[in-house]
Amino acid sequence: MRDELGRFCGGNPPKHKDKCNCFRCNKQSRKGKVSVNWKGGTSNIRGYKLVLTNRGYMLEHHLVWMNENQIHRIPDGCIIHHLNGDKLDNRIENLQLMTNGFHTTVHNIINNRRYWGKNQHLNRR
DSSP states (O other): OBOTTSOBOOSOHHHHTTTOOSHHHHTGGGSGGGSTTOOTTEEEETTEEEEEETTEEEEHHHHHHHHHHTOSSOOTTEEEEETTSOTTOOOGGGEEEEEHHHHHHHHHHHHHHHHHOTTGGGTOO
């Protein structure tokens, strides 16, 4: 393998790890907390915060709700809903367990109010 300067690496990383900057030699030193991409064990996907646990990455609002309610998993067919709509506001006061169906209904009502305005639905026929 070649390092970033084009020098050939003999291939035995433990013997010359300090001397070479090739991918093979630095592979182990760029993982986890020493990685340039390390963000403290957190990530963000579709606006939700993920946290690295011993079980892998988990949604932070799920962890907060499960810890508060002292259970190990969210019941099947249920969702943790952010009451104020802010996906990063994971305070327990902002989280509510609801069924998938009710969650869909809540978001349909919210979306209709955004479209028609708060009082416009009263004049609609």
